[in-house]
Amino acid sequence: xxxxxxxxxxxxxxxxxLLVSGVSGVFTNYFLKKYFLQSKTQxxxxxxxxxxxxxxxxxxxxxxxxxxxxxxxxxxxxxxxxLGARIxxxxxxxxxxxxxxxxRQLTDNELEQLLQGKIITxxxxxxxxxxxxxxxxxxxxxxxxxxxxxxxxxxxxxxYLVQSRLRRIIITSAWIGAAVAVIMAxxxxxxxxxxxxxxxxxxxxxxxxxxxxxxxxxxxxxLGALAQHFNxxxxxxxxxxxxxxxEKEQTRRIINSMSEGVISLNEFGEVLVLNPAARHxxxxxxxxxxxxxxxxxxxxMQDQINQVMEKERPLIREIEHDGKILLSIVSPIxxxxxxxxGVVIVLQDITNRWRLVQLQKELVANVSHEFKTPLTSIKxxxxxxxxxxxxxEKVVKSSLEVIYQETARxxxxxxxxxxxxxxxxxxxxxxxxxxxSLIEKVVxxxxxxxxxxxxxxxxxxSLPDKLIIDSxxxxxxxxxxxxxxxxxxxxGSQIQVTxxxxxxxxxxxxxxxxxxxxGIPINEHEMIxxxxxxxxxxxxxxxxxxxLGLAIVKSIIEEHDGQIWVTNHSGGGALFTIQLPV
Numbered sequence: 001x002x003x004x005x006x007x008x009x010x011x012x013x014x015x016x017x018l019l020v021s022g023v024s025g026v027f028t029n030y031f032l033k034k035y036f037l038q039s040k041t042q043x044x045x046x047x048x049x050x051x052x053x054x055x056x057x058x059x060x061x062x063x064x065x066x067x068x069x070x071x072x073x074x075x076x077x078x079x080x081x082x083l084g085a086r087i088x089x090x091x092x093x094x095x096x097x098x099x100x101x102x103x104r105q106l107t108d109n110e111l112e113q114l115l116q117g118k119i120i121t122x123x124x125x126x127x128x129x130x131x132x133x134x135x136x137x138x139x140x141x142x143x144x145x146x147x148x149x150x151x152x153x154x155x156x157x158x159x160y161l162v163q164s165r166l167r168r169i170i171i172t173s174a175w176i177g178a179a180v181a182v183i184m185a186x187x188x189x190x191x192x193x194x195x196x197x198x199x200x201x202x203x204x205x206x207x208x209x210x211x212x213x214x215x216x217x218x219x220x221x222x223l224g225a226l227a228q229h230f231n232x233x234x235x236x237x238x239x240x241x242x243x244x245x246x247e248k249e250q251t252r253r254i255i256n257s258m259s260e261g262v263i264s265l266n267e268f269g270e271v272l273v274l275n276p277a278a279r280h281x282x283x284x285x286x287x288x289x290x291x292x293x294x295x296x297x298x299x300x301m302q303d304q305i306n307q308v309m310e311k312e313r314p315l316i317r318e319i320e321h322d323g324k325i326l327l328s329i330v331s332p333i334x335x336x337x338x339x340x341x342g343v344v345i346v347l348q349d350i351t352n353r354w355r356l357v358q359l360q361k362e363l364v365a366n367v368s369h370e371f372k373t374p375l376t377s378i379k380x381x382x383x384x385x386x387x388x389x390x391x392x393e394k395v396v397k398s399s400l401e402v403i404y405q406e407t408a409r410x411x412x413x414x415x416x417x418x419x420x421x422x423x424x425x426x427x428x429x430x431x432x433x434x435x436x437s438l439i440e441k442v443v444x445x446x447x448x449x450x451x452x453x454x455x456x457x458x459x460x461x462s463l464p465d466k467l468i469i470d471s472x473x474x475x476x477x478x479x480x481x482x483x484x485x486x487x488x489x490x491x492g493s494q495i496q497v498t499x500x501x502x503x504x505x506x507x508x509x510x511x512x513x514x515x516x517x518x519g520i521p522i523n524e525h526e527m528i529x530x531x532x533x534x535x536x537x538x539x540x541x542x543x544x545x546x547x548l549g550l551a552i553v554k555s556i557i558e559e560h561d562g563q564i565w566v567t568n569h570s571g572g573g574a575l576f577t578i579q580l581p582v
Contacts (some may be wrong), residue, residue: 009192013185014178020172028170033163040154041121041132044085048138048152051076051087055150057144084156089140106137106149114139114149123156132156195227206234261347263295264333265305267340268532281326281347294346297321304330308343318350325354371413374406413548428473428559434467435499435511442478446486454491457482460498467509467580473556478550481513481576488517488574502579509576519568529554530564 016346076087092115094106103301120137128462138150255262261278265271278284282294295301299319314331327348333341381399436459443450443457450457478497485495493516502510520528528548557564562580569575 009189010185013189014182017178017181017185018174021178025170025174025328027165029163029167032166036133036162038122041136044134044136044152044154045119045121045138048136048150051126051152052138052140052150055089055140083089085152088151090137090149090151092146094149096151109136115146117141117146134159175199180334199227202234206237259348261345263345263347265344265345266342267309272342273344278347281321281324281349283322298326298328301328301345304328305343305345308332312340318354324349325351335506341452341490354429371410374410378403379405425517428470430470433471433474434466435463435509436461438471438475439497442475442482445479446482449483449486453486453489455486455489456494458494458496460496462500463509464501467582469560469580470556473559477553477556477578478513480553484549485513485517485574489515490517507582509580509582511580513576513578514569514573516571516573519572520566520574522568525566529564 020045038318074353075188076089080087090096091216094111094114094132106114106120113120113178114137117139122135122137124130132155133153134156135151135153138152140148140150179198239579255273255275258275259277261281262273262275263278264273274284298321300317301319304317308330309332312334313334314329316330317328319326319328327350328348329348331344331346333344335341381403385396385399439459439461443459482495482497489495495516496514497512499511502508554564557578560580562578564576564578567575567577
C-alpha cells in the first residue's frame with residue numbers, strides 16, 4: 001500500500017494527525033495541570049491571608065513570646081474543617097508545634113525567604129497523607145515583624161481527577177478526530193490520486209499505441225489543468241504518429257516501388273531496409289537468409305562499405321554478379337551530430353546499358369572494319385589506275401567492276417544503317433493490315449530474284465481478322481526474311497510462310513518463315529540478330545549482304561511488342577518464328 005501514491009498520502013496524513021493529536025494532548029494536559037495548580041495556589045493564598053489576618057486580630061500574644069500560636073489552636077482546627085485542608089503554624093525556626101514532636105518542614109533557603117516576608121508554595125507527594133499535596137506557607141507578621149508562618153496543605157486529588165477526566169476526553173477526542181481525519185484523508189487521497197491513476201492508465205495505453213482515450217476533467221485546479229494538457233498531448237501525439245506513419249508508409253512504398261535495389265545497414269551491419277528489387281537482384285528467397293553473407297559474395301562490396309564508413313563520403317563502383325553488371329552506390333547515413341548511423345546501398349542493374357555501350361563500341365568497330373575493307377580495295381585499284389600501272393584493258397575493266405561493286409556495297413551498308421536509324425527513331429503508325437496481301441506484295445517485289453534463284457514461295461495464312469501493325473515496317477521485315485531465304489535456298493526449293501492464331505493465356509499471332517537451305521548452326525542462333533553478323537564468313541567481301549537485315553527485323557518486331565527467334569527445322573532449313581500480340 002505504501003508503494004502507491006494513495007497509500008503514501010494516507011499514511012503521511014495519518015501520521016501527521018496522530019503526531020498533532022499527541023503533541024496537542026500533551027501540551028493541553030500540561031497547561032491544564034499548570035492552570036489548575038495556579039488556580040488552587042491562588043485560592044489557598046487568598047484563604048491563608050484571611051486566616052493570617054484573623055490570627056493577627058485575635059492574637060493577644062506579645063512579640064517576644066515564641067509560643068504565640070498556642071491560644072488559637074482551637075480556631076485553626078475549625079478552619080481546617082471548613083477549608084478541607086490541614087493547617088499548621090510554625091515559629092521563626094520553621095518548627096511546627098501542633099504535632100506531638102515539633103518537626104521542621106522548611107529548608108534553610110525556604111525559611112530565609114519566609115522571614116523576608118515571601119510566600120512559599122510547594123508541590124510534592126506528602127509522605128504522611130500518601131497522596132499528592134499542595135503546600136502554601138504564608139508569613140505571619142505582627143508590627144512588620146515575622147513571628148512565624150502559616151502552613152496550609154491540601155490534597156490534589158480533585159485536580160488529578162479533573163486532569164484524568166480531561167485526559168480521557170482529549171484521548172477520546174483525538175481518536176475520534178483521527179478516525180474522521182483518516183476517512184477525510186482517504187476520500188481526499190482518492191480524489192487526489194484518481195486523475196493521476198487515470199493519467200497512468202492513459203500513459204500505459206499510449207505505450208501500447210492507443211491514443212484514443214481521454215481523461216475526464218472534474219476539477220479546475222492544477223490536476224485538472226494537468227489532465228487537460230495530457231488530453232491535448234494525447235491528441236497531438238496521435239496526429240503526429242499518424243503523420244509519421246503515413247510518411248513512413250509512403251517512404252516504404254516509394255522504396256519498394258523503386259527499380260533499384262535499396263539496402264540500409266546500421267553501424268553494426270544489421271539490415272534496416274531491404275526492398276523487393278534488392279531481393280530480386282541478390283536472389284534472396286526468404287527473410288531469414290543472411291544478407292551479410294550475400295553481400296559478401298559481391299566483389300569488393302565489403303571493402304566499399306568499409307571505405308564509406310571510414311571516409312564518410314559516397315563511393316560508386318561497377319560490380320559483376322551472377323552474369324549481371326550492377327552499379328553499386330554506397331552512401332553514409334549521418335545522424336546530424338557528426339555521427340555515422342550506417343550506410344545505404346543502392347544497386348542498379350545496368351546490364352542492358354552496359355551491353356548497349358558495348359554494342360555501340362562493337363558497332364563502331366564493325367562499321368569501321370566493314371568500311372575499311374571495300375575502301376581499301378577501292379583505294380588500291382584507284383592508285384594503280386592513277387599510276388598507269390595497269391595497261392591491259394581487261395584488267396582495267398575488272399578493276400573498275402571491283403570498284404563499282406565495293407562502292408555499291410558501301411552504299412547498301414550506309415542505306416541499311418540509315419534505315420535502321422530511321423526505324424529506331426520513328427514512331428510506329430499502326431493500322432489494320434491484311435497480312436496475306438502484305439506478303440504477296442513483298443513476293444511480287446522479289447519476283448525477279450525468285451526467278452533468278454529458281455525458288456518459289458508458298459503462303460498459308462489463316463487469320464480471321466486484319467492485324468494492327470505498321471505496314472511499311474512489317475513489309476521491311478518480310479522483305480529481309482524472304483531475301484535471306486532466297487539467298488540460302490537451293491534451286492527448285494520453296495520458302496514456306498504460315499500465319500495462324502495461338503490461343504493461351506494471351507492470344508497471339510504466330511508467323512513462321514521456313515527455307516530449305518543448310519540451316520543455321522545452333523551456337524549462332526542468338527548472334528545472327530546482331531548488327532553486321534553474317535553466317536557464311538564474318539566480314540566477307542565476296543557476299544553482297546551487309547549483316548544488317550536480321551538486326552532490322554528484330555528491331556521492328558520488338559517495337560511491335562513481339563518476339564522473334566530462329567530454329568532449325570527437322571526437315572531441313574532455317575525456321576524463323578515471329579509472335580505478335582493481337
